[in-house]
Each structure stands twice: as C-alpha cells, then as structure tokens.
Amino acid sequence: MRHLDASAMSELAARDPQAVAWFREHLASPCEACETFLATHTDPLDGRTDALLLALAPARKAEEEGATVVPLRTATRSRRFAPPPARYWGWMAGALAASVLMVVLVPLVKGPARRDTGWTGEKGPGRITLELAVVARGTDGGLRRLDSGADVASDEVLLLRYHATESGTALLYQQRGHQPPELLGRFPLDAGTHDLEGLDGLAGVSLESDEGHLSLALVAFAPGEPASEQDALAALEADGSPDARPGTVVRFDVRVQSGQTLAP
C-alpha cells in the first residue's frame, strides 16, 4: 500500500506510468493518509481546489468589500506614508532592493567619482555626512536611477537610498513649489549605505496625484542632537547657510509629469 508523499507527487508530475496507475485507483476512494498529505502540502492543485470551493457560495459583489487602495498603487497624498501602503511597497521594494539597488548604487559610493554619479550630498559641520540616491520604480517593475531635477511620471514610485557616515535619525519631508514642507516619516539611519527604511519596511514615495516640482528633503541628526520636528524644520530653513544648527539636510528634486512611466 503506497500513499502520497513528496516523491510520489514528483513521480505523478512526471507522469510516471506506474505511479499514475496506482494512484488513479487508490485515490478513487477516501484515504485518510493521502488526504492529510494533500491538505497540508502545496501543489498545483491548490488554486483550482480553492477556486472550486469558493465558487460554492453565492458570489459576493466586487464592491462589497469596499477596498480602495490597490496594493501596488499607493496611496493618497495626505497618507503617503500611511502604514499599509508604505509597508506593502516596502515589502516589494525590499526584494528589489536586495537585487537591483545593491548593484546599481553601492558601487557608486565606493567609486572615486562619486560626485558625478547622481548622489546629492552635503557635509554637516562636523556631524553626519549624508548622501541620497533616488530610484524610480515604474508600474512595470522597472527601476531607473534618477539625477536630481529629473522628470518622473506620476505612476512611478520613488525609492530612496542613503549613505551616512554615522548612525542617527532622519526625517523625510516633501515640498511642493513654495508650499511649506510636509513630514512624510521618521527613519532610523545606519552608518553606511542603506535603503531608507522605517519600522514598516522600506520607504517608497508615491507620486500619484502629484504634478510639477516636488522636492524631497532628508534631515539627519546624529544621536546626541535634538531631533524634533521643530529642529528639522529649522534645519530645512537654514539649509545652505552653515550656521551652528544641528541637522544635516540633503535634498532631491524631481519634476512630476502626469501619466505613464517615462522611457528610461
């Protein structure tokens, strides 16, 4: 008596005639062992089985669940870093980051001509030195590295990567035109080169419903420095003038064009 197990399943997948013949007969009647195996193991029948079972109940209206945020396309402007969208972007971007961003960006930091490679940076006076690289992710999943001032499409999402000389904390702001800066989130910084990542995962800035000039500013504070929102705003205001304020500011500008992902 042979029951289903992993090796039996691979024989069946390979259409092994003996296995097929045996299980065609054996599975024609209930078998506790085989059913338990099938219940707990993943195989290509899972989706069909569930689709079949879920088709037994009366269909629910599509709108009934009332979900408005499609988890590939974040989010309203005011909740740009609201936990769910940020998390799901982060979740996805995380996988990308491991493969693509690493390759694209890390060599730039190590390379000699770093100033000309799309990093924008500023040395704080004796504090954290911070640089920022930005990658746009299109709806097709493609990534392209941006230079500050670049055009981006409103259906793209910006992923941020920083290089910091020491660990600390950072506040990320966006600023549209001459409007006051809006806080997008607060992030821990680690020394070295990393994706900007909050507790909910990697930060992705959705550009939906934006158009025109958008400036992102990351304000970094070393561990000893006060790092309130007020301090960050003060640092933003003093941006460029080397006064004694705490905080290091790095900016990145994009121009958001409505519509489809731009060609790389």
Add this chain to the structure above:
Amino acid sequence: MAETDDVTDAVRRATQGESSAFSELYRLTRPLVARLVAGFGTLSPDEAEDVLQESYVRAFRGLPQLKSPGAFTPWLLTIARNRARTRLERRSLLQRMEEERVDPTPETVPALPPTLQVERDIEVVRQLIAELPEGEEKKTVQLFYIEGQLSAREIAEQLGVGKSTVTMRLERFRGRIKRELLQRVLAGRWD
C-alpha cells in the same frame, strides 16, 4: 469559478501595462481572496489583511510570467494560501528552520478545464458535502463554503470551538476535495 470574462480581460490589459486594470482585478477578485484568508481562523483581522495585500503585490509582480490569463484566479489563490501559511508558520518555532514558501510559477497551474467540466466539479463537491456524516465538521463546511458569510473566527464563536479547530476542519475537507481532483487529473479528465 471559471474565470469570468471580466477577470480575463483585466488580466490581459494589466499585462499590457494598463494601470487601471490592476485596480479592476483587485476589485473583482478581492472578495474571493478575502474569503480564502477568512478560513484561517488563527490569523487576526490585521494579519488577514496583510496576507491579502501581500498576495496581490506578489501576484501583480508575477503577472508578466502568467501564460494564460484564465489561470490568474487559481494562481492568486495559491499565493494567498501560501502567504497565510507562511504567516502562521512564522509564529512557530519551526520558522527558524523552514524556508519561506516559494510562490508558484504561473506555468505550474493546470490548464483551465472547460466551463462545463467546472460546473460538474462544483456539483461533485456539493454532493460530497451532502454525503458528509451529520456533525460538527459538516456544519463547519456548510457554514464556510456553502453559506460563505462567516469567517472561521466567527464560525468558531458560533459553534463554541477553537479557531484552529475550524481551520483544521476546513483543511481536512479541502484535502478530501484535492484528492478527488487529483484522481480526476490522473484519470485524464483534466488533460
């Protein structure tokens, strides 16, 4: 359960990069996925929502590899089930040793059987449920799969049993259905 024309059409458009098609796919299929996830009684509502969202992110990301638009829903449901199980496993100590479940590649989903076949299969399943001995398991299956209103958590409350008990009963029944389907595949009815 046969892929509706709407879903198939939206999959086609989404594959071509039409972004509104993603919203439509989400709107059309979310009730099914939510229902599947609701069968995992030990997932909190927040976790269930996480699982649902993760499933879509994965499915949408893998969409370009989907060979047949008609295979979208089963594939999405497979991903959702894997996500739910992974989430539950993460809680257990086993998690340290066990690799995350890998999403199925779209090609491994068996081809869609003709609609008539599907309707016959649904009848077979109904019959199987009707033939179950009267008792808690049958009640659970009826509440979850036939009436399709209550989540596993709610069923647990109604029947006065543990949340994991309900999920185990549903899984057990599902194993039975999978056995039936596999037998059909082997008997050549799906090829």
